[in-house]
Amino acid sequence: MMDTSLQTKFTHVKPNDTQYVEGGLRDFFVYRDLGVAGATNGKVIAQLVRANAAPEAGTGWHVHEAEFHIVYMLKGWAKFMYEDKETLVSAGDCVHQAPGIRHFLFDYSPDMEYLEVVGPADFGSIGVKGPCAAPAPALWA
Known part of the structure; x- marks a missing residue:
């Protein structure tokens, strides 16, 4: 018997079904909902x-209130500090x-541009003290 507390609905979101919008976690990004939440x-x-604007100060050091979080880079690249390790995340x-x-x-x-999958859907972000300084972003030409 299926546990009804885990029930989900079928969804199929096509490219024109949802638009990129502001108002997500970061004001320098835009977000397109894929209907999974x-x-x-x-x-989830x-x-x-x-990306919607050039990086000025980045995200600052933080942790997410999430049980699961993946980022799959679709286009371009992003540079992260994960703890004290600089990490270049490129398309693919x-x-x-x-x-x-x-x-x-x-x-x-x-x-x-990246695909982000996070559980729970309403995850939070908490600023924390970082283990080291983060490099400055490069200027966009």
């Missing part, structure tokens, strides 16, 4: 995230951000 009753969110790369890992997205390309 509604289909999973808030257990899947969204496309795209997939990163699993373990719960509680301190990180800082400090630079990205103008064409950066």
Whole structure:
């Protein structure tokens, strides 16, 4: 017998069904909802995230209140600090951000776009003290 507390709905979102919008976690990105949060009753969110403005100060050091978080880079690149390790994430790369890992997205390309899958859907972000300084972003030409 199926556990009804885990029930989800079928969803099929086509490219023109949802638009990129502002108002997500970061004001320098735009977000496109892929319908997963509604289909999973808030257990998981899947969204496309795209650069909307040049990096000035980045995200700052933070952790997410999430049980699961992956980033799959679709276009361009982003530079993160994960704890004290600088990490270049390029198109085709997939990163699993373990719960509680301190990180800082400090630079990205103008064409950066990634798929983000996070559980729960309403995950939070908490600023924390970082283990080291993060490099400055490069200027966009």
